[in-house]
Amino acid sequence: MARSDQPLRIVHAVRAPVGGIIRHILDLANGQADRGHAIALVADSLTGGTRAAAALAEIAPRMTLGVHRLPIPRQPSPSDALLWLRFAQLIRRLKPDVLHGHGAKAGVFLRSVPAKPAAIRVYTPHGGSLHYPPNTPQGAVYSRLERALMNRTDLFLFESAFARDTYQRVIGTPNGLVRCVFNGVAAGEFDPIGVDPDATDLCYVGEFRKIKGADLLVEAVARLRSGGRPVTLTLGGDGEESAALHAQIAALHLDEVIRRPGHVKARDGFAKGRLLVVPSRGDSMPYVVIEAAAAGVPMLAADVGGIPEIFGPHREALFAPSDPAAMAAAIATALDDPAAAAARAAVLRQRIFQMFSQNAMVDGVLAGYREAFAARDKSQVG
Structure with missing residues (x-):
């Protein structure tokens, strides 16, 4: 049975706690909580100010696995090694079924830290590393990381066909599932x-x-x-x-x-x-x-x-x-x-x-999770 038909433990991680990306995550997390899943949110503690703090405090009572703030700098940094350890400790404690990274930086951490064997790793770039041309130093670093992690990813969820096509042109075609689910708004x-x-x-x-x-x-x-x-x-x-x-x-x-x-x-x-x-x-x-x-x-x-x-x-x-x-x-x-x-x-x-409804977005993401679990189960049986 696809395990996303049962209550899941889901971790959503993102660097920026402001803008459209956090709006997407909050809507998605709320919808998943409505459907009985246990959710954790991880976001940067260095940015966002009082606006981010208020938004995360508002949703916190519904996030049964907690809201966690870690210092996540935008650019690659020597401090990333310590930050990776903090992510690994958090994932070990939360024991999620789904590790869903949003954006380049969080996507790297959630696809590289250890997790229980049955867990799936999901990635939504939201532009992320694709905003950095590969011929720039930052773009070169992120492109190498994306290729290294591409086939450690069970499910790629893109919010547009443009994002999917750009990723496949710049980075490559993943072995894992690739799905597009439009962002959505509430009634x-x-x-x-x-x-x-x-x-x-x-x-x-x-x-x-x-x-x-x-x-x-x-x-x-x-x-x-x-x-x-x-x-x-x-x-x-x-x-x-x-x-x-x-x-x-x-x-x-x-x-x-x-x-x-x-x-x-x-x-x-x-x-x-x-x-x-x-x-x-x-x-x-x-x-x-x-x-x-x-x-x-x-x-x-x-x-x-x-x-x-x-x-x-x-x-x-x-x-x-x-x-x-x-x-x-x-x-x-x-x-x-x-x-x-x-x-x-x-x-x-x-x-x-x-x-572009919120319900369709949440249902589409959960359907992607189900497919990823089914593909994982099939590969293990095979």
Whole structure:
């Protein structure tokens, strides 16, 4: 019998305790707990601040195997050897049936530490090491680690076909199972969102990281304004690029037209603008796009990563990535015809309802676990 039909002991580990990746893990862990499984969460203690602490404290009562914070630096470090030992001690104590690593760093630890023979090892890259080109020092290290661990992995769970195909092109084709399970949102996130009375023309919601492209959106706003369109923007977020972004806004003399409320919850951020713009340089399956689409928010996004898989046949809302001029042109078109943007948002909302639900995501992941257990049992019998 596939053991995931019985209550499982599952460990989810991730480095970053903020952003879409932790949102995915919290939703997945909650859904698995609802289905009677015992869950542990492991996340970095060095980042996230009070926001991460609050999110993890909220879910902690449901995590019967505990919430554990370990210092997990983003880059490879000599301290990783000690950290590996701490992971090994934790896994030995928790005795999980499923070791599910999310992102490059946690994926390395959970696929390399000792575990009981019957356990399966699951990996969801979430972009992870694929964000580092193999011809860079960091990319070379991660690529070697990925290849070394590829066939120690019972199940690869990708959140998009783009992520799966990129992994197989850059790293290789694994011997283990490979499955795609879309990220999903809960029923309450399909409730419509009203726009604030003082909303700006545009809004951005997310982390301030190079890969997320907020600086490209600022450049697009500057282009539009220099061309005679007095557009305004709300940048909802924070992160490692905050100082550079604020300096860019000041240099372009946009302080009076770009609001910066700091970190905002996604739905609150969507209400602060009449058109959401997702300017990513690279993304696999960003939650902000799925959340906005579920709520019927008019939106433009970069044609990158797994974003086209969310939009499906509605690719006219996508613009060329890393191109502020193309972004500015797409924004101008959308602002000139808000009825068309609203109509597209209504159709996209129905697509999300059908294909990107939280229940479907949780069920899909557990189905992957079942397949991995069945394949393990078959190989042991053979």
